[in-house]
Amino acid sequence: MADPDQFDINDILTVEERLAAEALIVDVDGFEGPLDLLLQLSRTQKVDLMKISILHLAQQYLLFVEKAKELRIELAADYLVMAAWLAFLKSRLLLPPDPTDDGPSGEELAAHLAFQLQRLEAMRESAAKLMARDQKGRDFFARGIPEAVQRLRNVTYTASLLDLMQAYARVRTKDEFRPFVLDREAILSMEQALEKLRYLIPYAVEWADLSSYLPEGWELDPKKRRSATAATFAASLELAKQGQIEIRQGGTFEPIQIKARQIRTPRRENG
Amino acid sequence: MAEEDCQEESLFAAPPLAEQERMVEAVLFASADPVTIADLAGRMPHGCDPKAAVELLQKRYEGRGVRVVRVGEAWAIRTAPDLGFLMQKETTETRKLSRAAIETLAIIAYHQPCTRAEIEEIRGVSVSRGTLDQLIELEWIRFGRRRMSPGRPVTYVVTSTFLDHFGLETARDLPGVKELRAAGLLESRPMPGLDEERDEDEHQDDLFEDEA
């Protein structure tokens, strides 16, 4: 009250306005934005929001901002933006419409502002009604000793015969999850056997067991031996067909023997 | 043959409705949270009609110290609100919500599904993240579907916990919702001259989207 500035301002206002202004200034931090402030200001008009004078409200707001400035109260930017917009609205409402302007009319803008204020007020009232309802834990209560649903979980383990066999196979082979690749290591192809035989045939002047033509070392590993024997036998048949070698076998399960075919030798075996 | 038929029937027939009512009574009494009809059906013997049994039970408890209330798609037993004074011991002190939080909650409840921008437009002020977080933490609001508008903003809707807390059967039962709708105050109206792409229709359709 000792503030000379305040005295000056108060001087130009009616008592009623001054009281309202003081209330506003005290509350400036309490406003929840410009729309809230406008809603508060509109209350001083003491009319239904439907019939409110937006022009008057705009003036009130601008006056408020003016006062706040004089009191060096820092207003947030959105209050100033609203002030600028309301000044614009005020001019639209006061001046005759400019026929070249196809923007919204002052009345349309004013109606929208009135709608916004009504809506905000409606939400305020609804919020109050909502909070005034009976609330759980305050007015009504839930069960104090809830009985939790007991979950009895029965776990049955299952496995199929296939699972069992696969498991056994896995254990027995010990190389589970190995990407499938053809094992060529222990396999002698007919081409390989043919290659080897072709190279050896010129030297095979005497009958000799087919097994002696197996690649070196392959006769030791049973698996390799089997493969090499089969391939070499197949290769020998191929060479015989080509007329390069002769094949003989003493009897069933007797060793198979081969030798190079001598051109000049009479065809005893073939005959 | 006839005997066998009879046996089979008694084996598979649902219990009498009065018995079903007892079952619903036991289940609802045992739970602090609302129980859905589907949950009831899952717990009761095959062939029961929990909805009919609940409605019977609700009638039975009319005017009693506890009531059978509907909460969204679920049902619960709650003490009669006029007896709240007896329950000082049970009263839970809820943190006082800020004015911003209360208003934000009301706006979401009445306008759901509602984007943050819409809440801000109605309040004319920005909504702090903390306010929404607080409401989410209370389990009174949750995220709804994203809006099919540019930026696909998230929407907020109220939960069944909210309905339970405020003793509402559905969001349709919010105080004054009909009047507000009739007065056009739940519409989203763009500022004149602003060519806002507002899918108002979709928004209205969604308003009382049934809760999951």
Add this chain to the structure above:
Amino acid sequence: MAEEDCQEESLFAAPPLAEQERMVEAVLFASADPVTIADLAGRMPHGCDPKAAVELLQKRYEGRGVRVVRVGEAWAIRTAPDLGFLMQKETTETRKLSRAAIETLAIIAYHQPCTRAEIEEIRGVSVSRGTLDQLIELEWIRFGRRRMSPGRPVTYVVTSTFLDHFGLETARDLPGVKELRAAGLLESRPMPGLDEERDEDEHQDDLFEDEA
């Protein structure tokens, strides 16, 4: 004066017993613990008779889904015992046996009677006590005769429950390694040095040693 008396009486008179019953109902429902008569009296308006109200309430709940029961010196609402099944949710979960368990089981099935050391030797990994326990609990394996070797180790054999589960008449029906290979279950070759023919024969020999 007479009028004042009357007013005073109505002001202080206890509520009707039916109303007291409602109060007891609400308190027993909402309280987190059983409530004593003294506690009820402390909560209810002056002049109430909580004991009478509790007894009335107890009668009302006779034969219902919940009952008013005495717990020591206090009272509480509890589910009717015959409806206890509604408070249990039985879920049967079917789980696959762990890899360790199925492998152990397979080894026992093919090599029974089989000691733990033998299982470990075949698997090349140690076998946990828990795995064997689980198989015993499932009644798929049981203890066989002790082996007549140093330490007299216990052996494991498969049970008739095992045969039932896997649809086998005897363990002899388990396909041999050759058949496994034919069925494409043994794609990869055996470990070098493992003569499968001989192994299989040997295996056939001790596989069907009579069970103890």
